[in-house]
Amino acid sequence: MNEIKENLENQEELSDDMKVLDELTSTEYKWGFVTEIESETAPKGLNEDVIRLISSKKNEPEWMTEWRLKAFRYWLKMEEPHWPNVNYPPIDYQDISYYSAPKQKPKLNSLDEVDPELLKTFEKLGIPLNEQKLLTGVAVDAVFDSVSVTTTFKETLKEKGVIFCSISEAIQEHPEIVKKYLGSVVPYTDNYFAALNSAVFSDGSFVFIPKGVRCPMELSTYFRINAQETGQFERTLIIAEESSYVSYLEGCTAPIRDNNQLHAAVVELVALDDAEIKYSTVQNWYPGDKDGKGGIYNFVTKRGACRGKNSKISWTQVETGSAITWKYPSCILQGDNSIGEFYSVAVTNNMQQADTGTKMIHLGKNTRSTIISKGISAGRSNNSYRGLVKIGKNAEGARNFTQCDSMLMSDQCGAHTFPYIEVENESAKVEHEATTSKVGADQIFYLNQRGIATEDTVNMIVNGFCKEVFNELPMEFAVEAQKLLAISLEGSVG
């Protein structure tokens, strides 16, 4: 019975989550509020002067300014991609302000020094930047608009030699590491949005785990877009040296907006020999109202390089937000025996559009990758999985397993799967499985018949459907993920 007991304890937590689901009754976007903080915002528009302004505001060294300018000049020559299975009106890149920083004192020693308005915002979001949070072992690097406001737990990390700070700070304090790795996984030439990001990135996180160190806590960043009509361009760089390990959590919510907001982040991960990086995301940006008005455009380039042998990178993402999501966290499996994983839940409702998936590029011998994608479509939304598995010439013995499951909640929504497979090595094994199901009236009735109300039965069925992905998330994130799913799917069965 021990086994059952253990299991029950897990279940216990899961059904506590069900309780959380009960509390969530409002169909309105729960976190739509605007904090009043004086922002320092650059005028709208993009040109070399604006880029120099951003760079100087951030006190950047010359090489950084130059890098930005090169990216900008490259971007000017590029065309916006239109191949994803999404539609949106043309974006006027001159109508966006590329820099916004909350006014604050330059250096903060403790939370007391943080703008109380800001702290209130975090509280509303349920991100208590206090002892409690610290005791749970999460160091929080909060990105508010574009500038990192507060970083906690740095001292403990410092002892281990772990660097966890804003990328702006890293450019100042650790230029040699930044120079070595920035753009080494996602060069600015990579794609339109990566080039734009390289030119104008405002802030983001920087993580460096030295050789042999297991990062003693999960590193967590909460992103938030605040100032109106401010594009947000985070830049994240995570480096795990030989035999090190880090688990990184990224989560975000955004306030209601009438104008679409562009978000084009770049995340680069580098894992050296025997290193492991686990990157988890719960993404809940404002998806727009029922008619698709407002909402965030989320065009993200996330890529990890398994440079060393036996290295491992896993991406886990739960995507419930954004009007449009265009995102393909990828792994480049260079090192022999390296492993890439992608676990994804993408929910679309109302008029949301998501084109998301992954790329697994197998270059080294015996490289392995696993892709588990769960797409849930409701309302009139469109949900596409787009994945590339590429096995290079030298990837002797490479293996991939892909499973794409789609669940439909209504008759008007769409689920699409675009798996691309390119195999250049005969010894490779690539498996692809795909299913599409509808939340069944018979399943709902079965659960109803045991006393569970329809809204809860749907949550239960959907959570069950996503289980394999939720299992990959750290516990508190799994709870968050279930909440978000419940919110985004409220009243959507039909």
Next chain:
Amino acid sequence: MLVIKNLHANIEGKEILKGIDLEIKAGEVHAIMGPNGSGKSTLANVLAGNEGYEVTGGEIIFEGKNLLELDPEDRARDGVFLAFQYPVEIPGVSNATFLKTAINEVRKYHNLPELTPKEFLELMKEKSKILGMDEALISRSVNVGFSGGEKKRNEIFQLLMLNPKLALLDETDSGLDIDALKIVSNGVNIFKAKDKAVLVVTHYQRLLNYIQPDFVHVLYKGKIIKSGGKELALELEDKGYDWIKPELVESETV
């Protein structure tokens, strides 16, 4: 406990139940037999509130309440339990999570505090022992990959866990091996009490050796055409249904 008056129901526009009258009192066990397609599962589903069936006439009174006005979940919370002929699979949701949620929903409805994990665990232990449930089955996803017999056993496990007032058992015996039939019947007998009632749908008299009915009804083409004591089941086993089919009986008398 349950009074059904002149109940009519359709599926997709087709009339399946054509005027059912039935009264079940607390403490009683009723068996419904009848040929395939006669409407037995339809009756059970209509009682449980399956919205795939349209009630076109008649009344169902359960414990003084008009059942037809209640949602399926409220009927369940009020004590109507259906052991399904074809239990449904819910991937990714463990039996334990599912049952704990269900039990606490029912308790909440009756203003009872939720079971503590310990209480729940103990209840699970006790009830799973009665049914000789494999522990692994309890932690697995609801009915996923369960054999036919395991699914049926799981239905009765849920019955004991939820402990409702009225149990509707739709062919719970089909798919059970001889030993399992005894174990499952024993589970139902443990459930039986002065304040409980059971309606068993079955094709076989064998089950009724274990779960002794007070009344046996024959449903045929949406109507109860004959009712009797448990000896009626034996007679049916022996003679089949032809001898009571109204059209055949009538044509003989003509």
